[in-house]
Amino acid sequence: MRNGASRILLACEVATGALLKADTARHLPPEGTYQCLDPNCGGDLNVCRWPNRPGQFYFRHRTASASAACGFHSSNERTQRRHEAAKHLLAVVLNEAIQHREPMPLLEFHVAGATRHVLPFIGAKRVVPEWECRRTGKRADIALLDGLDEPVLLIEVFHTHAVDRHKKKAYSDYWWIEVEANAIIANHGCLPVIHSGNLPYVFAPQAQQRTLPGMPVREW
């Protein structure tokens, strides 16, 4: 099992519709009933103690047969279900963050040999899955829009196909990032950015390497 793939970190509490972390959802039925956030699954979840992590909990499908259809389950790691589940989870988490109910996920950039965590998208007012660019007709997996419905950030969820050059061109007016489906499922609070475009200069590839091997060090 990679990335704790069958271990689900967030679920919907059926009684209230609230999004809950496993650590705060420790009730057994009938006091607590929790539903999987994968819209194609929606199965019942149990709260389980995390082995070797005292006091920490995770969600797991009540039966093995129920989890077979679930995108969060490791058996679906290479399927389209995984992509759909990760996209939906990220849209839910971002929406919660915009409504100030959950922290905004941090974006993790690897720049100039260091890791930077960034939280720049406070201006977002709305999360739109499958956002379509009016100019080019291209669809982004998720868009964060401002109060005028203009994109603050486009997010592509990588599963089997990276952002290609046509999409890069279509997104040339916007800030965009690409994050991996498995990374979202493993930890939706911190998203390693695998590709990005048009972001402020410090995150751009040309800022990542100031000298090439063998090149004399110069002043910048």
Ligand SMILES: [Zn+2]
């Ligand atoms: Zn499920």
